[in-house]
Amino acid sequence: xxxxIVIIALFAALIAALGLVPKFTLVSGIPITAQSMGIMxxxxxxxxxxGGLAVLLFLLxxxxxxxxxxxxxxxxxxxGTPWAGFLFGxxxxxxxxxxxxxxxxxxxxxxxxxxxxxxxxxxxxxxxAVPYYMVATASGLDQALVTAMLPFMPGDLLKAVLTGYITAxxxxxxxxxxxxxx
Amino acid sequence: MxxxxxxxxxxxxxxxxxxxxxSLMIASIVLFINNTLxxxxxxxxxxxxxxxxxxxxxxxxxxxxxxxxxxxxLIVFLWHLFTxxxxxxxxxxxxxxxxxxxxxxxxMTSRMDDLIGLVTWAATxxxxxxxxPRILAVSIALFIRFLPVLIEKGAFLVESWRSRSTKRASxxxxxxxxxxxxxxxxxxxxxxxxxxxxDLVDD
Numbered sequence: 001x002x003x004x005i006v007i008i009a010l011f012a013a014l015i016a017a018l019g020l021v022p023k024f025t026l027v028s029g030i031p032i033t034a035q036s037m038g039i040m041x042x043x044x045x046x047x048x049x050x051g052g053l054a055v056l057l058f059l060l061x062x063x064x065x066x067x068x069x070x071x072x073x074x075x076x077x078x079x080g081t082p083w084a085g086f087l088f089g090x091x092x093x094x095x096x097x098x099x100x101x102x103x104x105x106x107x108x109x110x111x112x113x114x115x116x117x118x119x120x121x122x123x124x125x126x127x128x129a130v131p132y133y134m135v136a137t138a139s140g141l142d143q144a145l146v147t148a149m150l151p152f153m154p155g156d157l158l159k160a161v162l163t164g165y166i167t168a169x170x171x172x173x174x175x176x177x178x179x180x181x182x
Numbered sequence: 183m184x185x186x187x188x189x190x191x192x193x194x195x196x197x198x199x200x201x202x203x204x205s206l207m208i209a210s211i212v213l214f215i216n217n218t219l220x221x222x223x224x225x226x227x228x229x230x231x232x233x234x235x236x237x238x239x240x241x242x243x244x245x246x247x248x249x250x251x252x253x254x255x256l257i258v259f260l261w262h263l264f265t266x267x268x269x270x271x272x273x274x275x276x277x278x279x280x281x282x283x284x285x286x287x288x289x290m291t292s293r294m295d296d297l298i299g300l301v302t303w304a305a306t307x308x309x310x311x312x313x314x315p316r317i318l319a320v321s322i323a324l325f326i327r328f329l330p331v332l333i334e335k336g337a338f339l340v341e342s343w344r345s346r347s348t349k350r351a352s353x354x355x356x357x358x359x360x361x362x363x364x365x366x367x368x369x370x371x372x373x374x375x376x377x378x379x380x381d382l383v384d385d
Binding site: 001012014018060066068074079080081138139143173174 | 185186187206210214217247250251254257258261265270274278281282283284285286288289290292294297298301317320321322324325326328329332333336353354356357359360361363364366367368370371374375379380381
């Protein structure tokens with residue numbers, strides 16, 4: 001019980017830290033933050049329930065007013081934009097990614113974790129974020145796809161692939177650390 | 183860790199968080215159901231007035247907090263330039279500014295411990311499914327305690343990377359960072375258990 005609470009709290013802090021550590025770039029020259037990779041990692045490393053709860057805790061602290069989102073944004077205001085569907089979708093993204101890690105018991109961790117990150121961190125996330133944008137702006141699917149999905153897609157795909165490799169790195173360094181597989 | 187609460191004292195600071203949060207909910211719904219340009223323009227003017235009321239210093243801090251929205255404004259602007267439906271674009275942007283600004287106002291004028299109190303109160307019904315308010319409080323405390331630790335460790339990892347390589351630190355740094363978090367979790371959980379666990383005091 002204590003271990004679950006602590007690990008959820010620390011991974012929530014890890015999501016925040018990934019968005020705040022200075023001089024850290026995913027690919028040279030492209031200023032994309034590692035924060036949404038933290039969301040995917042929560043799912044692939046901690047599993048569905050713990051991963052989802054870690055993301056919920058992170059969002060709760062953002063809502064409480066800590067400037068934790070990449071770029072130092074935070075507070076209740078971040079939930080007011082038409083793109084807030086991404087934030088509401090984050091816990092689902094981690095949950096679905098974790099679920100796939102738990103159910104698909106292949107030993108090819110980079111593949112399974114990468115696929116889990118794509119299906120959860122992109123599939124499930126956009127399934128919430130795009131309709132949310134459509135409702136919030138009273139717009140059609142074409143507008144939502146161009147303005148809410150297209151700008152983020154390349155970065156998210158890259159992060160999903162990296163999540164696969166990072167999860168595999170963790171599994172090699174410390175096999176018992178993959179709680180999604182315990 | 184800095185919070186976003188404004189040090190400039192305003193009349194809004196003395197309003198309890200409960201009513202403030204309820205008004206925010208109502209304001210968001212009202213903003214959402216009205217799609218006319220006139221209403222959104224008036225609403226935005228009213229919100230600006232709320233910010234101006236405590237003085238210009240508060241107003242300029244509030245405006246600064248809206249600045250990170252510019253990429254979104256650009257995306258909406260480009261799309262509506264393309265579809266030649268400027269009115270709809272202006273409505274979306276105005277509504278976004280008002281909704282974000284009203285929510286920011288609640289954040290800027292509420293103390294963090296009052297907000298945590300509101301969350302704990304709102305989470306009371308969840309006791310039935312096993313989430314005791316104490317667990318939530320411990321999680322929030324652990325998060326706030328360990329965030330600076332993780333950032334510091336992450337910064338050290340980036341530094342040591344730079345001392346070994348001519349290139350900037352890449353995504354590979356995330357592996358040791360996550361490992362350090364997992365190790366810390368192990369130690370802290372042991373320590374919590376050794377002190378009687380989170381369940382020691384049942385509230």
